[in-house]
Amino acid sequence: MQTVSCPSCGAPVPFRSHASVLAVCEYCRATVLKEADAVRDLGKMSEVLEDYSRIQVGTSGVHGGRSFTVVGRIQLRYDAGMWNEWYLLFDDGADGWLGDASGQYVLTTKRELAPGFPAFDAIQVTRQYDIGFGPYVASDKRLAKCTGGQGELPFRVGEGWEARVADFRRGPSFATLDYSDGTPPLLYAGNAVSLEGMKCQLLRDDEQIKASAGKYRGKVDVLQCRSCGTSIRYLPGLAANCVCPACSTRMDASSPKVEVLLKGEEHERVQFTLALGSVAKIGGQTYTVLGAMRRQDDEGESWDEYLLYSTQGPFFWLVETNEGWSRSQVMDDWPTPPLPAMHAVQVDGVSYERTWEYPARVSYAAGAFNWRVKAGDVVQVTEYEHGQNGLAAEYTVDELSWSRSSPVAEDQVRSWFGLAEPAGRKSDKKALTQGDIAWRALLWLLGLNFIPLIFNFGPSLFFIFAGLLALFLPMFLGHPKQ
Incomplete structure (x- = not known):
């Protein structure tokens, strides 16, 4: 690990990975660029927006039998939302990325790019492409802006930096072609993962998240509509794109300053x-x-x-x-x-x-x-x-x-x-049950009265049928409609 002094405030700025070229000073937010024989201050890096992720710089885990540590992060925003990319350093010196979006995670490492890769503008979602290790389907294509960062990173990012990326999937496998620096793109590949499956340690608990974000992760909060005042329950940092049920005003509540x-x-x-x-x-x-x-x-x-x-x-x-x-x-x-x-x-x-x-x-x-x-x-x-x-x-x-x-x-x-039965359902069931009982009683009566008919076909036959009709007709007329 190499440690340099922040050119802005003088605080120590560690570089754990030899591949890292940039780090954000945790004291003054200065973006520190590491060059061959010096360091430069590239200006202030924006704070990440409300931070509700359980992951933090310093979180460790195991993937594919290799231990890793989280050393940095960038936060990216696009038209439909935002996500985190955590920069990982493996114990063997290799590095990788852990994508973090709405509680779903993918871990990728850099791979060698094969010839025949598609141009960014030519990629069509739902089509298959051979990106070097068999056919993958294009699942996502987007332009995103870096809105904040922390820790150390393997490339320069700053205000206005834009990511041009296309994602591909096959089964649990995942790959990204990153065209941010032009052509040829960088290829990263891996698979979907879970924090539990990677045995992650030093994850943030509720109190740590509240200390940095002002609210607990995963706890439903209440937002007042900026247009009409209607209360909207939302999930800060995870489900924070809100639509007012009264006036349809759309709001982004992912940061303390709610944006209409x-x-x-x-x-x-x-x-x-x-x-x-x-x-x-x-x-x-x-x-x-x-x-x-x-x-x-x-x-x-x-x-x-x-x-x-x-x-x-x-x-x-x-x-x-x-x-x-x-x-x-x-x-x-x-x-x-x-x-x-x-x-x-x-x-x-x-x-x-x-x-x-x-x-x-x-x-x-x-x-x-x-x-x-x-x-x-x-x-x-x-x-x-x-x-x-x-x-x-x-x-x-x-x-x-x-x-x-x-x-x-x-x-x-x-x-x-804990919802009640729909109106009318219980009474219908009750009426149907009574009808069933009546019809079963009739069948028993018919069966019992049929026995004398077997042995006696005399004048009593008329009286038996008359009695059955007297029993049957009122029940038939009064039987509820189904």
């Missing part, structure tokens, strides 16, 4: 089965409904989707259609092949058949989301089914994602949220 993205107009609120802020007990964990949106296909059929979050679990969606409920979660391990144009795809050795293709348009959105959403947003959807379980590919010109869903009984949803 677009003012809306008051209109009649859409009624949802699950209200924003509703709390559910699912698998022993407490989940909160943060956002709700209504979507519609090209034939006018609509359905509702609810974003749920727990401090102990990942985001997931509850989807309500006219056919019932389902639970849906974004996938880290993608189907093979991961192309929405295929007639069949496989997950865990199980084949899913394509069933539907349609555009899905957001007709109404309210609450908090982990990306920017608004009425009018359209994505293309391709659905696949295997039995009662389903997969869905959703894509635009910039992004492709896959999710997996399974059915949930309506009674189960009501049990989770």
Whole structure:
């Protein structure tokens, strides 16, 4: 490790990695550039926005049998949201990156770029490309600006620095072509990971996060709409793109200074089965409904989707259609092949058949989301089914994602949220039960009265039928409609 003096304040600035060329002084935020025989001050580096990540400079873990330590970070923002890239130093001297977006993580290391790579402008999301080790599908293509940083980094970043990146996926594998410095791009490859799977140590706890961000990570907070004053429950740092349920004003609450993205107009609120802020007990964990949106296909059929979050679990969606409920979660391990144009795809050795293709348009959105959403947003959807379980590919010109869903009984949803039975359902069940009892009683009477008929076909036959009719007719006329 090399330590230099900050040219701005004189504080010690450590460089743990020989590959690092830049570090941010933790005392005065000066950007320190390390050159062959000197260091230079490149000016102040912006603070990262409200920091709710459990990761911090100094966090350690193990991946692929190699230990690593987090030594730096940049924070990147694009049109639909933001994410962190943590710079890692492995004990053997190699380095890598840990992407951190909405509680999902990918770890990549630099790889040798093979010839035949695509130009940035030529990359089309949902198409396959051979980027040096087999076909991967383009899953994401974006321009992003660096909004803050800390620790040490292997390249120069500063005000106005822009990342031009394209992401690719195959199963759990992940790769990035980074065109930020032009052509040829840099290639990074790896796979989806979890902090628990990497046995991460020195993660920040709730108190440390509150000390730096002013709020606890994962604890639902309340924001007052800057336009009409309506209260909106949101999740600071994770689901902080808010849409007012009263006036549709869109806000970015990822930093202490809430930014109004677009003012809306008051209109009649859409009624949802699950209200924003509703709390559910699912698998022993407490989940909160943060956002709700209504979507519609090209034939006018609509359905509702609810974003749920727990401090102990990942985001997931509850989807309500006219056919019932389902639970849906974004996938880290993608189907093979991961192309929405295929007639069949496989997950865990199980084949899913394509069933539907349609555009899905957001007709109404309210609450908090982990990306920017608004009425009018359209994505293309391709659905696949295997039995009662389903997969869905959703894509635009910039992004492709896959999710997996399974059915949930309506009674189960009501049990989770402690909801009462719909009006009329209990009385209907009661009436139906009484009718069943009446009909069973009739069958018993018919059976008992049929016995004498076997042995006696005399004048008593008329009286038996008359008695049965007297018993049967009032029940028939009074039996409730089904």
